[in-house]
Amino acid sequence: MSPVFQATLPSGRLLSGPIAMDNYHLGELLVGEVRAPAQILERTPRMVAQQGLDHLLLQFYHSGTSRVEVAWGEADVGPNTCILFDLAQPATVVAEPVHATNLLLPRALVAETVPNVASLHGHAFDYATDRVSRLFFTCVRELVDCADMLDVHQLPHISQAVAMLGSACLRGRAAARPANEVQLSIAIRQYIERELGSPHLDAEMLAAQFGLSRATLYRQFISEGGVQRFIRERRLLRAMKMLTQPTATGRPRVSTVAYTTGFSDEKTFSRAFKRRFGFLPRETEVGAGVWGRTADTQPVLQSWLKELAA
Structure with a gap:
């Protein structure tokens, strides 16, 4: 996790349960899956500044809970919930053991259709009940399952399709404007x-x-x-x-x-x-x-x- 967060174990907590992280590079974005122990994750202002990343990280929780702290306040994340991190902004995550599907994409892929996506940093939403969100999650989840069987020439088209579906999901959450x-x-x-x-x-x-x-x-x-x-x-x-x-x-x-x-x-x-x-x-x-x-x-x-x- 070190390229994205500085991770430490909570005091008195031992590593337990499965620990794994798989990632797949699809040319224009990354998808993957993580099973992580209880930990404290920090993305500090200096880390943000030194890396200069302009990406978005979405985590779809299958199990486990977290408390996310950002500049505007706190959010609780749990099963059937998606949390969005703007990697150009600091964040702290206090997490219990978690199983989640990840999507990491450059801001440029959604910026034109979700112009104020930065306002969603640290916000969580239920992806199980909203149909567009559920469709978005299902696409990413299935993509993780079959990523190692895809042909290279398919990747640009798939990446664009995922980005467009993500834009459709996030656009309605970023602002309810005409x-x-x-x-x-x-x-x-x-x-x-x-x-x-x-x-x-x-x-x-x-x-x-x-x-x-x-x-x-x-x-x-x-x-x-x-x-x-x-x-x-x-x-x-x-x-x-x-x-x-x-x-x-x-x-x-x-x-x-x-x-x-x-x-x-x-x-x-x-x-x-x-x-x-x-x-x-x-x-x-x-x-x-x-x-x-x-x-x-x-x-x-x-x-x-x-x-x-x-």
Whole structure:
């Protein structure tokens, strides 16, 4: 579990029962199954910052219970319940022995149809009674059972189908808003992603582009703390990705990253970066060092997560 959570055993508890984790790489997403003992799992702010992952983890519980703690509060998870983790946000899980089916997918696969999926971080929902959720779970569960028998050429199509079904399930839970408002929200966020490198990207530019008042525009980003905060967060996450993922020419200069992600100067960028992640851009580590292992000994799951982030 170390590529995703820091795990410790609760005081006085012994390992008991079956312990196993299977994962299958389907090209664009990962599916798997876990049987885990009682443990405390932490995804700390520094771990989030150093890894720079922009993925979602969904766990469908078959048995066992957990208490999940995130910034907004706590949630209880049990059998027939799915919990969503946004790996770009911290979380703590206090778990009893658990058996669950896992799905890990890059945010990009659902972001266009579920624009505010980050608001679901730490939220649990019953996948047994809602028909769309049940269909989604059944698809993932059957996929785990047959993953090792699939042909390579089938994987991209299957990954896209799973992502679309997941979007259908999550979209109704992320917000109960009119369809035209959801489409507007999607369009605005797509525009922001395209224009992150522009230093002129701000609320005024967006309001003019979409013909909106500032009040209407702000309502689209209430769950993210406002439009400027959302833009800043997306810029910093993209900067972290550029700094931590190696390229053929090595890591780019800090000044290059600053200008590429829309900051007016390196000093402003470094100050914002440290405020968000707790350390300076020049202190980030490229590649395997970010994960605490060398490339020769890194676990398979760890390397797969990095591939999905590429």
